[in-house]
Amino acid sequence: MSETTRLDKMIQLVAEQAIEKSSQVLSKLLKQGAKIELKQVSLMDIALVTEKMNEEDKEVVAAFIGLEGDAPFKFLFSVGMADALQITDLFLGQETGTTIAFDDMTASAVQEVGNILSSAISNVFSQDFQVEMKPTPPEVIQDYLGTLFQQFIMDLAMESDQILIIESKFKIVRSELDCYMYLLPLAGSTEALGMATGMK
Amino acid sequence: MNENNRIVVGIGDLKTGQAPSVIRTTLGSCIAVCLYDQQKKIGGMLHLMMADSRVAGNRPDMRRAKYADTGIPDLIDDLKNKHNVEVGSLKAKIFGGAKVLKVVTANIGEENEEAARKILKGYNISIVAAKTGGEKGYQVDFSLETGKIQCRIFGQEPEEY
Numbered sequence: 099m100s101e102t103t104r105l106d107k108m109i110q111l112v113a114e115q116a117i118e119k120s121s122q123v124l125s126k127l128l129k130q131g132a133k134i135e136l137k138q139v140s141l142m143d144i145a146l147v148t149e150k151m152n153e154e155d156k157e158v159v160a161a162f163i164g165l166e167g168d169a170p171f172k173f174l175f176s177v178g179m180a181d182a183l184q185i186t187d188l189f190l191g192q193e194t195g196t197t198i199a200f201d202d203m204t205a206s207a208v209q210e211v212g213n214i215l216s217s218a219i220s221n222v223f224s225q226d227f228q229v230e231m232k233p234t235p236p237e238v239i240q241d242y243l244g245t246l247f248q249q250f251i252m253d254l255a256m257e258s259d260q261i262l263i264i265e266s267k268f269k270i271v272r273s274e275l276d277c278y279m280y281l282l283p284l285a286g287s288t289e290a291l292g293m294a295t296g297m298k
Numbered sequence: 299m300n301e302n303n304r305i306v307v308g309i310g311d312l313k314t315g316q317a318p319s320v321i322r323t324t325l326g327s328c329i330a331v332c333l334y335d336q337q338k339k340i341g342g343m344l345h346l347m348m349a350d351s352r353v354a355g356n357r358p359d360m361r362r363a364k365y366a367d368t369g370i371p372d373l374i375d376d377l378k379n380k381h382n383v384e385v386g387s388l389k390a391k392i393f394g395g396a397k398v399l400k401v402v403t404a405n406i407g408e409e410n411e412e413a414a415r416k417i418l419k420g421y422n423i424s425i426v427a428a429k430t431g432g433e434k435g436y437q438v439d440f441s442l443e444t445g446k447i448q449c450r451i452f453g454q455e456p457e458e459y
Contacts, residue, residue: 144308144309144310144361145307145308145309145310145311145361145363146308147308148308148309149306149307149308149311150308151324152306152307152308152322152323152324153304153306153322155437157452162399237399237400239398239399240452240453241326241398241434241435241452242324242435242437242452243324244323244324244325244435244437245324245325245326245396245398245434245435245436245452246326246398246435248309248324248325248326248327248328249326249327249398249399251309252326252327252347252406255309255310255347255364256347256348256353256364259310259360259361259364
């Protein structure tokens, strides 16, 4: 097995467990069945991945969180504007359609979901792989998806032309909400996880 | 806009084309340098990330379009070699350079803009329009039919440059 394939498999293993845990936590929080699906774990060219996002007019609310520790990651939870309102209603236990405009409550709901998901992921790292991780306070921003994604990958893109992206999509109850979660391994994290999983 | 005519530029990349194409990108701290030959209706866009390529240690395989000092010359060469455009006929417009994240302390956007202006000046290419800075993202659509650029800063009405 090549080194790249081995690393991809290891990251996929960690991502699957982290996402499974996040699904459980999110279901409990929203008191609704929430399923987060791993969409892809892939090494992508920075120009191509951002070209795809720049093509759309998509406006989103996103929570930026750093996962600091032995295997540093960056975490981004992004949700389309309309679905951010629905998340707010689910989060507050209100009937869908109650929140009709973006406000502080919407920002708080997105921040809280980001917080909960990143904490669930850091718990998987520490409990299942003995890799200590701590989430930083979230920064919630409303902007174009293309803009926010570029800021998300900027540090790594300055050093490398390819980035390893873990992308997942959310389904809450029966609706497929336009929510995505991205995990970006920073320098040294694949090696630390390789040691922890015995795959290196 | 006919989407078949749309050319999309990602981060650290450059694209050139001719009328009736529209070149689009979305920006944060990066800068879009748009060059246009009005007579030939040919133009190009560079989406640069950083001012100076020396940070890449002059690696032969570095992506030159990431940097102002290598990307702008490459954009000009592309317009000259692929489209037969003379440097003297080019006008520039620049956009972007926002400081989107509060946690980022360095003002990369300002550095990028300053570098782009300096390099364009070195080629005697005049900057006929610019919209830079702020804290929100930019969506830029560059019409190669008219040379006009529609710039929409997040949360604001689009403006034409």
